[in-house]
Amino acid sequence: MSEQQLVTVTIDGTPVQVPKGTWLVEAAKQIKREIPVYCYHRKMGPAGLCRICLVEIEGMPKLQIACNTAVTDGMVVHTQSEKAADGRRAVLELYLLNHPLDCPICDKGGECDLQDYAMAYGQGYSRSVDPKVSKPKAVDLGPTIVLDEERCVVCQRCVRFDDMIVGERELVLKDRGVRNIIATANGEPYRHNFTGNVTELCPVGALTSKTYRFKSRPWDLRRTGTTCTQCPVGCQMHVDVRVGVVQRTMSVEDDDAISDGWLCDRGRYNVGFYDDSERITQPMYKRDGSWVQISWDDALELWAAAISDACAVSPASVGAIGGGRLTNEEAFLLQHVFRAKGVRNLDWRAGRQRQASPGRDGGKLVDLESADAIVLIGESPAERAPIMDLRIRKAALQKGAKVIRVASAERAYPAQIPSMDVATVAEAAKNLPKGAKRIAIVWDGCDAALATSLLEKMPKDARILTYITGEQPNARGAEAMGMLPFCKPGYASVERGLDAAGMFAAAREGRLVVLSIFGANPALHYPGFSDTRAPFVVVSDLFMTETAELATLVLPAKSGFEKTGTTTNLAGDVLPVNAAQSLESPAEALSDLEMIVALAEKLGVDLPVAEEVDAAVLRHLASAPEDFTLGDERFVMVSPSNHPEEHRKARHEGLTFRIIVQSRILAGGGTSAHDARIAELRPLPEAAISPEDASELGVSTGDYIDLEGDATLHDLLVEVRPGMPRGSIALIGGLPDGPTNVFALDATVSVTNIRQAPEEAVEPIGAPA
Amino acid sequence: MSDFSALRERLKKQCDEIIAQYEQPRSALLPLVHLFQQSEGYASPEALRAVAEMLDLSQAVVESTVSFYTLFYRKPVGKYMLQVCRGLACTLNGAEDIMAYFREQLGISHLQTTADGLFSYEEVECLAACDRATCMQVNLNFVYDLTSQMIDDMLAAMRAGKYAVPPLAQTRAPERSWTERQDFEVSTGGKSAGAQDQPDPNNPGGLDRDGIIMLDRILSDEARFKGRTNERLANVEPALAQVIEE
Amino acid sequence: MPVVKVLTEGIGEANLRDIKVYRERGGYKQLARAFKEMKPADVQAMSDKSGLRGRGGAGFPTGKKWSFLPADVRPRYLVCNCDEAEPGTFKDRMLLEETPHLVLEGILLGAYAIESHHAFIYIRGEFKRGYGIFMEALTQARKAGFVGKDLFGSGFDLEVTAHRGAGAYICGEETALLNSLEGKRGEPRLKPPFPAVQGLYSKPTVVNNVETLAYLVPILERGPEWFTAVGTERSKGYKVVSISGHVQKPGNYEVALGTPVRELIEIAGGLRPGRKLMAVQPGGGSSACIFEEQLDLPYDYESLQKAGTMLGSGAIVVMDDTTDFVRAAFNLVRFFAHESCGQCTPCREGGHWLERVLHRFLENRGLKSDIEMLARVSHEITGINLCPLGDSIEPFLASVLKRFPEQFEARVARETVRA
Numbered sequence A: 001m002s003e004q005q006l007v008t009v010t011i012d013g014t015p016v017q018v019p020k021g022t023w024l025v026e027a028a029k030q031i032k033r034e035i036p037v038y039c040y041h042r043k044m045g046p047a048g049l050c051r052i053c054l055v056e057i058e059g060m061p062k063l064q065i066a067c068n069t070a071v072t073d074g075m076v077v078h079t080q081s082e083k084a085a086d087g088r089r090a091v092l093e094l095y096l097l098n099h100p101l102d103c104p105i106c107d108k109g110g111e112c113d114l115q116d117y118a119m120a121y122g123q124g125y126s127r128s129v130d131p132k133v134s135k136p137k138a139v140d141l142g143p144t145i146v147l148d149e150e151r152c153v154v155c156q157r158c159v160r161f162d163d164m165i166v167g168e169r170e171l172v173l174k175d176r177g178v179r180n181i182i183a184t185a186n187g188e189p190y191r192h193n194f195t196g197n198v199t200e201l202c203p204v205g206a207l208t209s210k211t212y213r214f215k216s217r218p219w220d221l222r223r224t225g226t227t228c229t230q231c232p233v234g235c236q237m238h239v240d241v242r243v244g245v246v247q248r249t250m251s252v253e254d255d256d257a258i259s260d261g262w263l264c265d266r267g268r269y270n271v272g273f274y275d276d277s278e279r280i281t282q283p284m285y286k287r288d289g290s291w292v293q294i295s296w297d298d299a300l301e302l303w304a305a306a307i308s309d310a311c312a313v314s315p316a317s318v319g320a321i322g323g324g325r326l327t328n329e330e331a332f333l334l335q336h337v338f339r340a341k342g343v344r345n346l347d348w349r350a351g352r353q354r355q356a357s358p359g360r361d362g363g364k365l366v367d368l369e370s371a372d373a374i375v376l377i378g379e380s381p382a383e384r385a386p387i388m389d390l391r392i393r394k395a396a397l398q399k400g401a402k403v404i405r406v407a408s409a410e411r412a413y414p415a416q417i418p419s420m421d422v423a424t425v426a427e428a429a430k431n432l433p434k435g436a437k438r439i440a441i442v443w444d445g446c447d448a449a450l451a452t453s454l455l456e457k458m459p460k461d462a463r464i465l466t467y468i469t470g471e472q473p474n475a476r477g478a479e480a481m482g483m484l485p486f487c488k489p490g491y492a493s494v495e496r497g498l499d500a501a502g503m504f505a506a507a508r509e510g511r512l513v514v515l516s517i518f519g520a521n522p523a524l525h526y527p528g529f530s531d532t533r534a535p536f537v538v539v540s541d542l543f544m545t546e547t548a549e550l551a552t553l554v555l556p557a558k559s560g561f562e563k564t565g566t567t568t569n570l571a572g573d574v575l576p577v578n579a580a581q582s583l584e585s586p587a588e589a590l591s592d593l594e595m596i597v598a599l600a601e602k603l604g605v606d607l608p609v610a611e612e613v614d615a616a617v618l619r620h621l622a623s624a625p626e627d628f629t630l631g632d633e634r635f636v637m638v639s640p641s642n643h644p645e646e647h648r649k650a651r652h653e654g655l656t657f658r659i660i661v662q663s664r665i666l667a668g669g670g671t672s673a674h675d676a677r678i679a680e681l682r683p684l685p686e687a688a689i690s691p692e693d694a695s696e697l698g699v700s701t702g703d704y705i706d707l708e709g710d711a712t713l714h715d716l717l718v719e720v721r722p723g724m725p726r727g728s729i730a731l732i733g734g735l736p737d738g739p740t741n742v743f744a745l746d747a748t749v750s751v752t753n754i755r756q757a758p759e760e761a762v763e764p765i766g767a768p769a
Numbered sequence B: 001m002s003d004f005s006a007l008r009e010r011l012k013k014q015c016d017e018i019i020a021q022y023e024q025p026r027s028a029l030l031p032l033v034h035l036f037q038q039s040e041g042y043a044s045p046e047a048l049r050a051v052a053e054m055l056d057l058s059q060a061v062v063e064s065t066v067s068f069y070t071l072f073y074r075k076p077v078g079k080y081m082l083q084v085c086r087g088l089a090c091t092l093n094g095a096e097d098i099m100a101y102f103r104e105q106l107g108i109s110h111l112q113t114t115a116d117g118l119f120s121y122e123e124v125e126c127l128a129a130c131d132r133a134t135c136m137q138v139n140l141n142f143v144y145d146l147t148s149q150m151i152d153d154m155l156a157a158m159r160a161g162k163y164a165v166p167p168l169a170q171t172r173a174p175e176r177s178w179t180e181r182q183d184f185e186v187s188t189g190g191k192s193a194g195a196q197d198q199p200d201p202n203n204p205g206g207l208d209r210d211g212i213i214m215l216d217r218i219l220s221d222e223a224r225f226k227g228r229t230n231e232r233l234a235n236v237e238p239a240l241a242q243v244i245e246e
Numbered sequence C: 001m002p003v004v005k006v007l008t009e010g011i012g013e014a015n016l017r018d019i020k021v022y023r024e025r026g027g028y029k030q031l032a033r034a035f036k037e038m039k040p041a042d043v044q045a046m047s048d049k050s051g052l053r054g055r056g057g058a059g060f061p062t063g064k065k066w067s068f069l070p071a072d073v074r075p076r077y078l079v080c081n082c083d084e085a086e087p088g089t090f091k092d093r094m095l096l097e098e099t100p101h102l103v104l105e106g107i108l109l110g111a112y113a114i115e116s117h118h119a120f121i122y123i124r125g126e127f128k129r130g131y132g133i134f135m136e137a138l139t140q141a142r143k144a145g146f147v148g149k150d151l152f153g154s155g156f157d158l159e160v161t162a163h164r165g166a167g168a169y170i171c172g173e174e175t176a177l178l179n180s181l182e183g184k185r186g187e188p189r190l191k192p193p194f195p196a197v198q199g200l201y202s203k204p205t206v207v208n209n210v211e212t213l214a215y216l217v218p219i220l221e222r223g224p225e226w227f228t229a230v231g232t233e234r235s236k237g238y239k240v241v242s243i244s245g246h247v248q249k250p251g252n253y254e255v256a257l258g259t260p261v262r263e264l265i266e267i268a269g270g271l272r273p274g275r276k277l278m279a280v281q282p283g284g285g286s287s288a289c290i291f292e293e294q295l296d297l298p299y300d301y302e303s304l305q306k307a308g309t310m311l312g313s314g315a316i317v318v319m320d321d322t323t324d325f326v327r328a329a330f331n332l333v334r335f336f337a338h339e340s341c342g343q344c345t346p347c348r349e350g351g352h353w354l355e356r357v358l359h360r361f362l363e364n365r366g367l368k369s370d371i372e373m374l375a376r377v378s379h380e381i382t383g384i385n386l387c388p389l390g391d392s393i394e395p396f397l398a399s400v401l402k403r404f405p406e407q408f409e410a411r412v413a414r415e416t417v418r419a
């Protein structure tokens, strides 16, 4: 855009200079003058419905709404004049006519715009003597949200959010006039990945979160600003604690660069797991096949001794996995300690993802908005990095970017988001908008061949922005910190050690003796991990995970709410992680940093002081590699499948299928299994299949099937999904009760035992009981 | 094939033609719902789902749109939709008496359907026939200059199946009313929302189960209140204490 | 007799729904002439010179409205507003049902004038009969080659689509109408942008009333000077007025603008014998009443505006001394509350509040303080809404509150106990 023209407007006697076209409400903010609004929202623009933002503008006979008035040069505005105050007062009285005065038991009390404005601008009494209209007070809108119809002020922010920001249009206005009410279609549950935002958008206590209802008053909360560490987007958020417990997380409104002011339902609702009674509170040691609690000192002794003894024979018999769920500092120190002992077997990649750093063309999240086309290859960010998906939707909905998905197995985007599905990379290239100048490529980091072949087909004159959406929040940081078998911090090449797959294979064959795993659960993500027979496996985690069960020593770790450091998101932004104030965590739990420091001491490894670590982290993160790009061959794993040979031969007749593993925001990591409040939100093990294959098999949505290959998976709920590639079945990854890891990476399976759903099982989840 | 899919099949060509009239398919929403309502007697959930599919819209959007318009019936109605004008010009010419007579003869009131499913009755806004007040529409056909005698004759003819206006299609038996709309003109019985001791489970009047849990927590965690900050309140400009007047 | 027959010519005498009859009486001649001999700009100039003002309610000069269309954006749309639902108005329905070809010819001329190749007519949902009649006329006209491709060999294509509403007064408001035509809830849009810049499908659009467009036909035939020869300084030409209420011969009458209101009432047969005139609502449900002493007011836009009311849609409702003004006020307030789309708080909540209070008066349960409150609140909710509907509640209520306070006082409860 060219130089913006500035204009001067006088608000309550104070002149303020703003770009031409700025809305009056925004101009007023610059001089800290609050103009009350209900329907207006910075990210959605004016709607002009609530009429509370009335101001007096000289030369205009009527009061004007500040939300939809663009300032012009020389405009003189009065927000506090008698006329303006009178208009506001009248509107407020109308709001309170039928609004229940149940503030004492309203979650919004204390942070309610109606309460605040009534106090600041209201008259304090009502001229109405008629009884208030009463309406339903607890309408179950779905698994996350409850609606109090009486409190709703019909500002339509939630409706516009669903329409303009998410594009799902599930929440709508029903009926007309004074009967207007927020509702979903036919009482269907309100469900998508961003529902919780409406509770923040709602200026009153009409839309509330089931998890936070009646839990606290806002002024009793201790608030900490931090970064959400549940996916690689790294949204900025507030953690609110009362009685030692995280009551809720809230978005940061002005976080324009990363979250755009929103949170996904994972970041918002999957926050109670750390408080679960099943959390490990003490180091555990497996003695003669059963677990015993031991002291930290004993645990560290055992661990250090195992490493020292093995290294004395050969450092090649020692390995460590982790980093993707650690802070940058933790990942840095982790590799530092192990490398100091001569260990080269280091990797963070315990799942399907192979690469996390996009290299020289890596884009920032905001850059997506300027792309003419966004090509998604592999799994889209929809479930892996939801807020990035929201940014893609924004680019498509509001800026007209074209979204192209290649060989996607996912549900279609809502019709109003301009998007298309193509089968091959070549088709994607052909369908780019003519003369596209900026093209964003978003890759899931799994199939390198797809990524490179797409890159080759891009127009030469276009600017290419690349992104890798990963499975683990700090994967990019882990790579920069040197948690890779082929490079040190800052991506500096070193002699190659074993990658994760190689370590698992070596462990099975007895070549790897001590394996330390930090914040990773390969037993759930990596086919064949359970065959690992390393003599000494150490796992640091919050829970007795499937991997921990197989270990010798389990160390109680701290969660992302309980530690401090930095994390790196998928766009390379370095973000602060802060321990939530006044949160109570198990006394014995240590952060991975604390564990590593203690281990270093036992091993006699010198560590840099904290300031040096911080400086090193920043330096290495900044040294973004110039020489590699998507699908760089160094990231290829030496042995992609370490599954025993005989398992790969599927025993099947008839149709066979290839498995596609897909994420769901509340399936990964298993943490959601540890919070009863969100049990309803967890996906059921399901199998998606193309309509053509479904009709050939004779199954339909809602049926149950078993899958048989090198193992058998029972009771998968069928979803017939238009657009699915034929010959494939999509399964949800990371679910403990429907694990995709029972099948080898390249296995084929067949469908057995088809049966119709029992009646109650097809009940939509979240329907009122 | 279900009845509805047969109907949809039968109307497919017509639907396609309607959609083709417009530059943007969504414009066909009202005409399509009219079309299905004409065949089924009301805008059935199946019809709305079909319209959503044809126009590539979410079902919620279709329902939201349809619920805006009073001529779309979201539940089955009687075979004769009797819509009496309650506009000013008709009222000046005795519409209230006519409406009272109708209610008495039918035994139902505004927005209701008779138990036998024959009549639905609604009092509607000005029908643009003020020169022939008082007036009404029967299945959207005008009837002018109403008298009680005309009403008697009309209802008798309808009951006998001999009325000049054909009955509406009726694919399902109607309920007492076809709308959740209320005109709120009847007082709400002195019930003040949010007040205590409301037996209505919908309106616990404040303390529901979770609320009591909250109270318990507050009581047992008294010490936690010491650190309260009042931060938010401090941000608001000092407001004069308002006297709450009776 | 000041009653004239221009648009109403032939109504009640001949079957104008038959295209043959309509053509025999000179129908579609102007259309042919325009397409063959005139440029769109010429038609625009004619309407501009005639001083024709919108007959839908706002009275905005038609030529000026057309001139707001941005020169270089295509396509453009013309939408004919036949959602007639203003209480007391029944002229558009008559034109639609009795002389559909005239309505269509007006639409075609208007569309040609603004170079729109697709015109729409939005017909009120209740007008099922009128819709059927118009569709038949459209079929006849299409067969005759007046609608469709390459009209009269001019190379100009013009399609007309009739669209039925489904029960919502607010869809008469032009931006709500456009939303409804786009398959959305009939909620008025925030302005700016105005329809002339971003209307139907976000393209430049003109919305004109049925009667406005119909007058294009005689204006073309007889020239703008014929139209400007009658009327007043700024209210030119003729108007179909709908007169109803307490008159002996209610109906539509076509008259020259500026005819005194008293004369109009006489045209409609005057009051019933022995009755006394109490109030006249001169411009539809949204207008304030005028009273006996004002009956000599010329019926034109400016005079009525000066008198604190408006000409609106040209619906005159006459009320004699049998009128219960509390009931009348309740009736109109309830109408607006019922028809509010519910977007704006003042319109939605205020309308409902006033309705409930007036309902209490009907039950003789008013409060003395309510009388002043009715006036205050109805005034407070005026002028701060998104569309004019919310502002339509006050005028009638305020005028009768002021004129007949005793009728309201009579309905105050004897013993007032504050709830």
Ligand SMILES: Cc1cc2nc3c(=O)[nH]c(=O)nc-3n(C[C@H](O)[C@H](O)[C@H](O)COP(=O)(O)O)c2cc1C
Binding pocket: C053, C054, C055, C056, C057, C058, C059, C060, C062, C065, C081, C082, C083, C084, C085, C086, C169, C170, C171, C172, C173, C174, C175, C207, C208, C209, C210, C212, C213, C387, C388, C389
């Ligand atoms: C609440 C409301 C209802 C309206 N209803 C109608 C109507 O039924 N018919 C109509 O022609 N104009 C109606 N109008 C006026 C239209 O918005 C618009 O001004 C008119 O159609 C323009 O046509 P004209 O310039 O030919 O008068 C209404 C306006 C409002 C605010």
Ligand code: SF4
Binding pocket: C170, C187, C188, C339, C340, C341, C342, C343, C344, C345, C347, C348, C385, C386, C387, C388, C389, C390, C391
């Ligand atoms: S004034 Fe009333 S009818 Fe008009 S937009 Fe606002 S709420 Fe809707």
Ligand code: FES
Binding pocket: A036, A037, A038, A039, A040, A047, A048, A049, A050, A051, A052, A053, A065, A066, A067, A068
């Ligand atoms: S914020 Fe301006 S009208 Fe709502």
